[in-house]
Structure formats: structure tokens, C-alpha cells
Amino acid sequence: MLSLSGVAKRYGGDVAVEDVDLEVAAGEFLTLLGPSGCGKSTLLRIIAGLTDPDRGRVWLEGEEVQDLPAHRRRTAMVFQSYALFPHMTVARNVAFGLVMRGLDRQQIQRKVADALALVELEGLAGRYPRELSGGQQQRVALARALVTEPKVLLLDEPLSNLDAKLRDRLRIELRALQRRLALTTLFVTHDQAEAMALSDRIAVMTKGRLVETGTPEEIYSRPKSRFAAEFVGVANLLPGELRGEVVTTAVGRFTVSAQRASAGEVAICLRPEDIAFAAEGPGLPGRLTHVTYAGPFQDCIVELEPSGLLLRAHVPVRPWHIGGRVAVRLPARAAVLGE
Amino acid sequence: MSTLAAVPSEIAAPRRAIRRRRRRRIGTLLLLLPGAGFIAVAMIAPLLQLALGSVGLTGLGASEGFSLAAFGTVLANPMMRDAFLFSLRLALATTVLGVVAALALAALLMLRFPGRRLVMLLYKLPLVVPSLIAAFLILTMIGPGGMGARFAMQLGLGWPQLVHDRAGIGIILVLLWHQIPVTLLILLAVVGSIPRDLIDAARNLGATAPSVFRHVILPLALPGVSAAALLVFIDCFGAFAVPSLLGPAYPQALPVMMTTEFLERAHWQVASAIGVVMTITTIAVMVLYHRLIARADRERAG
Numbered sequence: 001m002l003s004l005s006g007v008a009k010r011y012g013g014d015v016a017v018e019d020v021d022l023e024v025a026a027g028e029f030l031t032l033l034g035p036s037g038c039g040k041s042t043l044l045r046i047i048a049g050l051t052d053p054d055r056g057r058v059w060l061e062g063e064e065v066q067d068l069p070a071h072r073r074r075t076a077m078v079f080q081s082y083a084l085f086p087h088m089t090v091a092r093n094v095a096f097g098l099v100m101r102g103l104d105r106q107q108i109q110r111k112v113a114d115a116l117a118l119v120e121l122e123g124l125a126g127r128y129p130r131e132l133s134g135g136q137q138q139r140v141a142l143a144r145a146l147v148t149e150p151k152v153l154l155l156d157e158p159l160s161n162l163d164a165k166l167r168d169r170l171r172i173e174l175r176a177l178q179r180r181l182a183l184t185t186l187f188v189t190h191d192q193a194e195a196m197a198l199s200d201r202i203a204v205m206t207k208g209r210l211v212e213t214g215t216p217e218e219i220y221s222r223p224k225s226r227f228a229a230e231f232v233g234v235a236n237l238l239p240g241e242l243r244g245e246v247v248t249t250a251v252g253r254f255t256v257s258a259q260r261a262s263a264g265e266v267a268i269c270l271r272p273e274d275i276a277f278a279a280e281g282p283g284l285p286g287r288l289t290h291v292t293y294a295g296p297f298q299d300c301i302v303e304l305e306p307s308g309l310l311l312r313a314h315v316p317v318r319p320w321h322i323g324g325r326v327a328v329r330l331p332a333r334a335a336v337l338g339e
Numbered sequence: 340m341s342t343l344a345a346v347p348s349e350i351a352a353p354r355r356a357i358r359r360r361r362r363r364r365i366g367t368l369l370l371l372l373p374g375a376g377f378i379a380v381a382m383i384a385p386l387l388q389l390a391l392g393s394v395g396l397t398g399l400g401a402s403e404g405f406s407l408a409a410f411g412t413v414l415a416n417p418m419m420r421d422a423f424l425f426s427l428r429l430a431l432a433t434t435v436l437g438v439v440a441a442l443a444l445a446a447l448l449m450l451r452f453p454g455r456r457l458v459m460l461l462y463k464l465p466l467v468v469p470s471l472i473a474a475f476l477i478l479t480m481i482g483p484g485g486m487g488a489r490f491a492m493q494l495g496l497g498w499p500q501l502v503h504d505r506a507g508i509g510i511i512l513v514l515l516w517h518q519i520p521v522t523l524l525i526l527l528a529v530v531g532s533i534p535r536d537l538i539d540a541a542r543n544l545g546a547t548a549p550s551v552f553r554h555v556i557l558p559l560a561l562p563g564v565s566a567a568a569l570l571v572f573i574d575c576f577g578a579f580a581v582p583s584l585l586g587p588a589y590p591q592a593l594p595v596m597m598t599t600e601f602l603e604r605a606h607w608q609v610a611s612a613i614g615v616v617m618t619i620t621t622i623a624v625m626v627l628y629h630r631l632i633a634r635a636d637r638e639r640a641g
Contacts, residue, residue: 045539048539048543050539050541050542050543069542069547070539070542070543071542071544071545071546071547073541075543076543076544077539077540077543079536079539079540080536081534081536081539083534083537083539084540085537085541085554085555086537086559087538087559096541096544096546096554097544097545099539099543100544100545100547100550144544148544148545150610183561201628307576313452
């Protein structure tokens with residue numbers, strides 16, 4: 001559906017995007033996840049034709065498009081700022097893409113009405129963007145993009161300007177809408193929770209490079225790279241030595257799926273919820289140095305003895321207190337990380 | 340006792356408050372003085388003197404006292420009427436042509452093309468050349484016996500009268516030469532302030548470059564366009580040097596008439612009355628402009 005091959009872009013001497021290869025299947029929701037300035041928005045703009053790549057190729061539905069101007073690509077982008085035209089009403093904003101494509105007036109009216117119904121904004125067609133709330137503006141931007149029936153929907157951090165509650169609700173609505181329309185979607189965010197909640201697959205980016213691609217579950221539970229392990233969720237990284245399918249660390253041996261890493265010095269990733277402890281019983285001796293109530297769990301830091309290694313653990317809510325001695329149990333399996 | 344003792348303090352307290360308020364007000368007025376004083380001395384005083392002079396209360400010849408005779412002379416004189424219409428025509432033609440040309444150039448400069456940076460530099464050149472010099476340049480280029488005329492003669496062709504002509508073509512050309520860069524400078528600043536996302540969104544939604552300009556950039560730049568047009572109009576309506584050098588013997592531009600009345604005929608009252616008429620015309624145009632803008636805003640707000 002959408003393919004990128006060897007796409008690169010530099011601004012002066014600074015690398016924005018470096019040799020990115022990516023495949024997005026039809027109807028898939030793929031998220032480009034990474035910190036600010038990692039090149040994810042540039043990649044989106046290259047796909048939309050708003051930025052010219054220095055090299056590389058872009059295919060959309062089998063057609064090579066990197067030399068096509070933006071207005072002929074049939075992509076639709078929702079901007080972080082929404083980019084609604086302030087001098088046009090909601091209806092005219094939504095109709096803009098259809099007018100540009102030369103549809104007749106009746107068709108435009110029908111499609112605009114359908115698009116506004118889709119985002120539940122039927123009554124606001126005559127309003128101006130400045131008269132709408134942030135959430136409503138976001139929906140108009142989405143309707144304006146969807147009404148053009150694009151080959152691929154490009155979303156550039158469209159939820160980041162909304163408050164947490166509204167963002168959460170719109171996340172669910174956006175995903176439901178995308179599933180219903182079976183629309184190939186590329187979503188850009190630096191918010192890992194958003195990426196996890198929305199995506200079929202996540203592509204993790206840093207410094208212009210795509211470091212890892214996988215389902216949210218793969219990225220979280222079995223990250224392949226140190227960057228992905230640390231960027232997505234909280235990670236306890238333990239150095240160790242890999243032999244066969246076993247990594248030996250200072251605090252014990254862990255079975256790993258060794259096919260991705262070569263023998264030698266490696267790191268393993270333990271998620272905070274993989275770590276358990278009890279007041280007494282079998283386990284590694286440790287002392288709690290930090291305890292925070294986090295709603296459904298307690299966020300703790302435990303110092304293992306005698307190694308002094310600090311581990312972050314999310315444990316069921318109990319009356320744990322700082323300085324308390326605990327017996328720490330670690331899982332038998334862990335994810336092994338390449339560089 | 341306690342009741343009696345309370346009475347003076349109750350009276351004294353408001354008095355103190357009044358004194359405090361008065362002191363604060365004087366302080367505020369003193370703070371306003373540098374700004375307000377400058378405006379009063381530099382802007383209001385000359386206008387006031389002009390207005391008083393037009394009715395014979397200041398300036399030379401003021402001894403006759405209050406009189407509206409000068410306005411009668413200005414409004415009844417067909418030469419003055421023609422001068423007013425000539426200045427109006429010059430200002431309107433320059434405004435319309437200048438704004439259209441500047442818009443076209445602004446649209447062009449939004450595109451990327453080889454030599455764009457050079458054009459961006461060159462268009463500012465007329466801003467540093469005084470109008471009078473530009474007038475001489477135009478005179479040597481398109482005047483009778485100028486470069487254009489001699490070239491046409493070589494080809495055996497005639498050459499139309501483009502300076503000292505009744506249509507004021509020479510004047511308009513020089514005014515345009517100066518006003519297009521000014522307008523372009525304002526327009527580029529206004530266009531530059533339009534968020535890039537809006538232009539990208541329009542392109543992404545299928546708009547070609549001309550469509551982006553027509554549907555997004557132009558409507559959003561309109562307040563800047565109209566402000567630039569207003570400035571050009573005011574500047575050209577009051578232009579003296581260029582119409583004086585390149586204008587026809589008849590009709591003369593209103594500022595030229597005004598100068599003649601001042602310096603050659605010493606009719607200070609008539610000259611002041613012409614100044615008042617020009618000021619009122621400019622104010623009328625500004626009021627009209629603000630009304631139009633306010634109406635457009637109301638219509639836009641629904």
C-alpha cells in the first residue's frame with residue numbers, strides 16, 4: 001500500500017531522516033513514535049509531498065510518487081495545529097479538498113454533510129474555526145481530511161493540543177473510525193501511551209533513523225533495541241553475557257530468545273510489572289528506596305543487596321514503606337537487546 | 340466622647356483619599372506628557388494652524404479676521420476642481436495598479452525559482468532612491484527626446500507623449516516605481532505571517548499554487564493589502580515633487596496648486612483651504628476604509 005525505500009533528508013548538515021525503509025499494509029494503523037526532532041514529522045511530510053527528500057523512493061498503491069507534487073498525491077494530512085482556514089466556515093473548510101478536485105456543488109454538499117455526521121459535528125457547519133473548542137477543531141480537521149477519500153491518512157500529532165481526558169476519548173473514536181473506514185493511516189506521536197493504544201504496528205524512530213518496527217506488544221514486551229526499550233514504558237536494563245539462549249547477569253540467569261543477538265556482552269530488559277517482591281520468603285534480598293502510590297499499583301524502587309542494583313517495580317498496592325526489606329523475585333525469561 | 344472623637348477622622352479620611360487621588364492623577368498626566376506632548380506639538384498643532392489659517396485666523400493675511408472666503412475660492416474655481424480630480428485620479432490609478440502589481444510579484448516571489456534571492460534584493464532598490472531622481476530617470480527614458488523616443492525614431496516610429504501629459508502617465512509611472520516596492524514590502528511581511536501549515540494544508544488537499552494563493556493567501560492577506568492600498572493612496576494624493584516635475588501645465592495636481600498659492604501668490608488662506616480639503620479627503624478615505632473593513636469583519640463573523 002505505502003512503501004518507503006532509502007528515504008533520506010538533510011537540512012544543511014543536520015540529518016532529519018536517514019535511509020528509512022518502511023512498508024504499511026492497506027488498512028493498517030502504523031505509528032511513527034519517537035522524541036521531538038527525530039524526523040518523524042519530516043517523514044510524514046515527505047510522504048505527503050510537502051518536503052522533497054534528498055534521495056529515496058515513495059510508493060503509494062504501487063505508484064511511485066516521490067516526484068509528484070503534493071496536490072496530486074491523494075494523501076490527507078491532519079496537522080498538529082489543525083491548520084483550519086480561519087476565513088472559512090466549518091463547511092467550507094471541509095469542502096475545500098472537494099472544490100479543489102472539481103466536484104459539483106451537489107456532490108460537495110452531500111459529502112460535506114456525511115463527513116460532518118461522521119465526526120458528529122452536523123450542527124456546526126456554519127461556524128468559524130475560532131468559534132470551536134480544540135476538540136471540535138480537531139474533528140473538523142479530521143473530517144476535512146477524510147472527505148477527500150485519501151489513499152493514506154497522515155496524522156501529525158493531532159491530539160497533542162488537547163487536554164488529557166479529551167485526548168483519551170478522541171483516541172478511542174479515532175481508532176474506531178479508522179477501523180470502520182479501513183483507512184491506511186500513518187500517525188506521528190512522541191507519546192508512547194498514545195502509540196500503544198492506537199496502533200496495529202509501531203515504528204520507533206530516533207535521530208532520523210527507524211530503529212525498530214513491531215506490534216505494540218512486541219515493542220513493549222520484546223524490544224530489540226535499547227532505545228525502544230527505554231523510550232516505550234519504563235525499562236530495567238541489566239548488563240550480562242549471552243551464551244546460547246541464556247544471559248548471565250549480576251543478579252541471576254535469564255532465558256532469552258537469542259536469535260536476534262550474537263553471543264557476548266548484551267543487556268536484558270525487565271519491565272517493572274515483571275518484578276515481584278514479598279516481605280519474606282524466597283528471592284533476592286533488597287531494600288525499598290522509593291514508594292509512590294500510582295492508583296492501580298505502587299511504583300517502587302528496590303535496591304538489591306549486596307550488588308546495589310536499583311530496580312523499578314510496579315507491584316499491587318500494599319502497605320510498603322521506604323526502607324522496608326523485601327525478597328525480590330525476577331522472571332525467568334527476559335528480552336535481550338541489541339544496540 | 341467616643342462618638343465626638345470619631346467625627347473629625349471620618350471627615351478627614353475622605354479628604355486624604357481625594358488628595359491622594361488628585362496627586363495620582365497629576366502624576367499620570369505628567370507621565371503622559373512626553374508622548375501626548377509630542378503628538379500635540381508635532382501633529383495636532385500644524386493641523387490646527389492649517390485649519391485656523393484657512394479661515395483667516397493665523398498666518399499671513401490673518402488681519403481680516405474670520406472668513407470662509409478661501410473655501411469659496413477653492414470650491415468654486417474650476418481650476419481647483421480639475422486639480423482635485425487630477426490628484427484623485429493619480430492616487431486611485433497608482434493605488435489600483437500598484438496593489439495589483441505588488442500582489443502579482445508577491446505571488447511570484449512565493450515560488451522557488453533561480454534568481455529569486457536577487458529579485459528579493461533588487462525590488463527594494465527604488466526604496467532608497469528619492470522620487471525626484473526617479474522622476475528624472477523616467478524623464479530621460481520616456482520623455483520627448485528621451486531614450487525611448489530616440490529608439491522609436493530609429494525604427495521610424497512615433498512616440499506618444501508620456502510626460503507632461505493630461506492623463507498623468509509619466510507621474511503614475513514614477514509613483515508606481517516607488518509605491519510598488521513599498522506595497523510589496525508590506526504584502527510580503529503579511530504573507531510571511533500566514534502560518535505555513537495553512538499553505539501546506541491547502542496543497543495537501545489538492546490545491547495548485549495559484550489556487551493556494553487565491554483561496555488561502557489572498558483572503559488572509561487582505562487586511563494587509565487594504566492597509567497598503569490606503570497608505571499608497573494617501574501618499575500619492577499628497578504627492579508634490581513628481582507631479583510638479585512631470586505633470587502637465589493643466590490640470591495641475593492639488594499639492595502643486597497649493598504650493599503655487601503659498602509661494603508664488605502668497606495666498607496663505609487659499610493655500611490653507613486647499614490643505615484642509617486635502618486633509619478632509621484623506622480622512623474621508625480612511626473612514627471609508629475602516630467602515631469597509633468593519634463591515635467585512637461583521638459579515639465574516641456572520
